[in-house]
Amino acid sequence: MSAELSTCALCPRLCRPACPVTTGTGREAAVPTFLAGMAIEHERGRIEAELAEAALSLCTDCGACEAHCHIHHPLPELLRDARFEASVERVFEPVAAIEGDAEVVAVEADERPLAEVVARTLGVEVARWKTRDRFGAAHLDSRGWDPEPLIRAAEGRRIIVADGGVAQALERAGIAVEWLTELVERDGCTGSCADGGERPLACCGGGGPLPVHHPEDAQRVARAYHRRWEGGVLSDARCRGHLRSAGFEARDVLDELLEAE
Numbered sequence: 001m002s003a004e005l006s007t008c009a010l011c012p013r014l015c016r017p018a019c020p021v022t023t024g025t026g027r028e029a030a031v032p033t034f035l036a037g038m039a040i041e042h043e044r045g046r047i048e049a050e051l052a053e054a055a056l057s058l059c060t061d062c063g064a065c066e067a068h069c070h071i072h073h074p075l076p077e078l079l080r081d082a083r084f085e086a087s088v089e090r091v092f093e094p095v096a097a098i099e100g101d102a103e104v105v106a107v108e109a110d111e112r113p114l115a116e117v118v119a120r121t122l123g124v125e126v127a128r129w130k131t132r133d134r135f136g137a138a139h140l141d142s143r144g145w146d147p148e149p150l151i152r153a154a155e156g157r158r159i160i161v162a163d164g165g166v167a168q169a170l171e172r173a174g175i176a177v178e179w180l181t182e183l184v185e186r187d188g189c190t191g192s193c194a195d196g197g198e199r200p201l202a203c204c205g206g207g208g209p210l211p212v213h214h215p216e217d218a219q220r221v222a223r224a225y226h227r228r229w230e231g232g233v234l235s236d237a238r239c240r241g242h243l244r245s246a247g248f249e250a251r252d253v254l255d256e257l258l259e260a261e
């Protein structure tokens with residue numbers, strides 16, 4: 001891995017302006033080239049795992065560095081691997097059972113009744129799958145994260161999501177998901193790092209390990225995002241939740257559908 005990381009560690013910081021954590025916090029420690037350097041230092045045994053994990057968590061896994069890179073170097077993937085190498089064994093919340101036998105399943109990651117909205121939209125019965133920790137999305141790169149309970153639960157079902165963390169966890173487990181925005185054919189929302197659609201802005205700071213390891217930095221990134229955001233409806237409930245936690249009004253497609261009832 002070192003050779004691939006060295007490409008970034010020796011790069012003249014070309015993707016620095018694209019990284020939302022660097023620009024939102026002003027921290028040199030969050031510059032993508034520096035993160036690559038820390039990964040190499042850990043790989044070579046020059047820094048402790050705890051320090052490496054803290055440093056490598058100054059990242060939301062948003063993909064902006066790779067998108068901006070002149071050679072599209074896969075730094076986000078390299079950082080995921082490096083975070084795994086530096087991680088401790090974590091205990092994750094057990095995956096809840098799906099409530100109901102319907103083929104269509106809506107994953108609810110906040111207090112709002114996504115399953116009811118999907119049932120009304122499709123005109124079919126919809127099962128509810130609740131998660132309080134987005135299936136461990138903040139620590140997908142940690143030792144102890146296990147995709148098997150998700151794979152077993154989701155087998156043969158059609159999974160609908162409205163939250164980027166949930167989507168990333170399920171996709172990491174190899175489970176296909178459909179977004180609520182696709183289901184209701186709602187175009188023109190502000191997209192996110194996780195929804196696969198057009199992304200007019202870099203990350204809001206709510207993704208990856210950043211909010212858990214560095215909550216104050218995550219809030220700074222939210223404020224920087226909000227300064228650039230022209231408003232509108234968000235596609236991703238995780239962005240909504242993160243921006244609200246920073247004190248901003250933020251609405252997503254699910255809010256819009258619930259208000260329209």
Ligand code: SF4
Binds near residue numbers: 009014033069072
């Ligand atoms: S992702 Fe590309 S631009 Fe960014 S540090 Fe690596 S090589 Fe440089």
Ligand code: SF4
Binds near residue numbers: 019020
């Ligand atoms: S994935 Fe995003 S947050 Fe992480 S280093 Fe790249 S641009 Fe920065």
